Amino acid sequence: MQLSTKNLLGIKDLSAEDISLILNTASQFKEVLQRPVKKVPSLRDITIVNLFYENSTRTRISFELAEKRLSADTINFSASASSVSKGETLLDTVNNILSMKVDMVVMRHSASGAPHFLAKHIPAAIVNAGDGINEHPTQALLDAFSIQEKTGSLEGKKVLLIGDIMHSRVALSNIYLLKKMGAEVMVAGPPTLIPTYIEQALQVKVEYNLKKALQWCDVANVLRIQLERQNQVLFSSLREYNLAYGVSKKLLDSLQKEIVIMHPGPINRGVEIDSDVADSSQSIILQQVENGVAVRMAVLYLLAGKKTE
Amino acid sequence: MKTILDKRQLHLTILRLAHQLLENHQNLDEVVFIGLQPRGVQISKRIVDTVRNLCVGQNIQYGILDITFYRDDVRKELHIANTTDIPFSIEGKAVILIDDVLYTGRTIRAALDALQDFGRPKKIELCVLVDRRFNRELPIQPDYCGKSIDTAYSQKVKVEWEREEVVLY
Numbered sequence: 341m342q343l344s345t346k347n348l349l350g351i352k353d354l355s356a357e358d359i360s361l362i363l364n365t366a367s368q369f370k371e372v373l374q375r376p377v378k379k380v381p382s383l384r385d386i387t388i389v390n391l392f393y394e395n396s397t398r399t400r401i402s403f404e405l406a407e408k409r410l411s412a413d414t415i416n417f418s419a420s421a422s423s424v425s426k427g428e429t430l431l432d433t434v435n436n437i438l439s440m441k442v443d444m445v446v447m448r449h450s451a452s453g454a455p456h457f458l459a460k461h462i463p464a465a466i467v468n469a470g471d472g473i474n475e476h477p478t479q480a481l482l483d484a485f486s487i488q489e490k491t492g493s494l495e496g497k498k499v500l501l502i503g504d505i506m507h508s509r510v511a512l513s514n515i516y517l518l519k520k521m522g523a524e525v526m527v528a529g530p531p532t533l534i535p536t537y538i539e540q541a542l543q544v545k546v547e548y549n550l551k552k553a554l555q556w557c558d559v560a561n562v563l564r565i566q567l568e569r570q571n572q573v574l575f576s577s578l579r580e581y582n583l584a585y586g587v588s589k590k591l592l593d594s595l596q597k598e599i600v601i602m603h604p605g606p607i608n609r610g611v612e613i614d615s616d617v618a619d620s621s622q623s624i625i626l627q628q629v630e631n632g633v634a635v636r637m638a639v640l641y642l643l644a645g646k647k648t649e
Numbered sequence: 650m651k652t653i654l655d656k657r658q659l660h661l662t663i664l665r666l667a668h669q670l671l672e673n674h675q676n677l678d679e680v681v682f683i684g685l686q687p688r689g690v691q692i693s694k695r696i697v698d699t700v701r702n703l704c705v706g707q708n709i710q711y712g713i714l715d716i717t718f719y720r721d722d723v724r725k726e727l728h729i730a731n732t733t734d735i736p737f738s739i740e741g742k743a744v745i746l747i748d749d750v751l752y753t754g755r756t757i758r759a760a761l762d763a764l765q766d767f768g769r770p771k772k773i774e775l776c777v778l779v780d781r782r783f784n785r786e787l788p789i790q791p792d793y794c795g796k797s798i799d800t801a802y803s804q805k806v807k808v809e810w811e812r813e814e815v816v817l818y
């Protein structure tokens with residue numbers, strides 16, 4: 341049994357079996373991370389380059405840790421401190437790195453489709469660590485892993501995504517994954533941040549009233565308001581957004597049930613989520629980060645182990 | 650197809666292995682039993698159950714180890730990992746590794762590496778049901794052996810747990 345794809349460009353390309361394989365392998369790696377020595381020699385002869393054309397804390401550290409715990413050799417590259425500022429193209433940069441015998445590429449890029457473009461031109465396996473407003477597959481996988489760990493399974497779970505659905509690659513990857521694994525998905529947020537035909541295009545429910553949406557769900561994944569990706573102002577003020585769509589303790593207490601709260605980070609405290617919710621026992625935000633390493637180890641292990649034809 | 654151990658012989662062999670283990674280890678508090686995934690799980694369970702029956706009331710620590718991430722052939726073939734469950738410390742303990750068939754020795758080599766990551770045991774011993782003694786690719790020998798047999802690389806040895814037999818194909 342192995343993955344049906346050579347690269348991890350997006351959840352869109354994966355089958356339900358692929359997703360289960362990654363999640364199952366991740367739970368074995370999670371056990372590895374509890375050992376006195378949290379490292380295995382699996383990828384000892386593999387070299388991985390982390391190409392980050394866009395800023396990142398969690399994802400980058402998480403990938404680097406995952407690589408190191410698999411004993412891979414790693415090279416870090418950030419666009420701002422490189423020859424990219426001298427005008428080198430993406431393909432030239434990557435080909436130059438690959439000529440030094442690098443096996444895998446982990447890439448984050450602000451342009452949607454950048455890793456797909458690269459996949460057409462280079463032989464190395466590519467893992468998408470977020471491309472523009474398209475996908476962030478490893479985030480969706482770690483979200484799914486965390487939901488599974490907390491609630492037992494994904495099948496039939498009602499998952500709500502709140503906030504900036506329009507600009508969120510986390511939302512798109514989550515929707516693809518949850519639908520493939522048999523969960524129900526609803527999106528909630530201001531109409532200006534929800535794509536018009538999302539209901540028909542992706543078979544998700546749409547709700548503009550946050551309280552109604554929270555009442556419906558088992559799990560709420562609160563997305564970050566991405567001010568850097570908005571060319572025009574799509575809501576009048578952060579304070580107004582918080583009043584209408586911020587997840588507060590008071591709102592959660594008014595529901596008749598306890599729901600699981602998630603956030604992919606980084607958190608804008610007091611905007612999309614209040615501090616007392618983010619730090620509460622309902623929130624699994626830090627578990628998500630912890631699981632991220634195990635999930636990325638699984639992805640890298642499964643892609644590196646694929647026979648090169 | 651040839652039967653190496655029939656049901657009665659298999660039962661007696663397991664009993665003998667359990668007795669040999671007890672003979673060499675007076676204090677079971679200093680011993681941990683670890684079965685190797687996937688095929689060493691059944692045999693290790695049987696041996697540990699037998700040891701438990703022989704020493705009623707004593708605390709016997711038993712875990713299972715998967716060595717997939719320690720294999721030396723990741724690039725050649727992808728292997729799917731199984732569960733590892735070692736809910737105790739092996740630091741300073743005598744570890745008894747249990748597997749069904751000892752063949753090339755590569756699995757045991759990987760298991761020795763894997764055990765290092767759980768602590769520093771006082772010693773590690775190897776207990777196997779069947780030893781295919783002329784097929785070794787590494788200098789590894791069992792300390793406790795159910796039955797030693799001579800086989801060709803083309804042959805297969807399987808423990809059929811439903812029929813409780815060891816068969817050579």
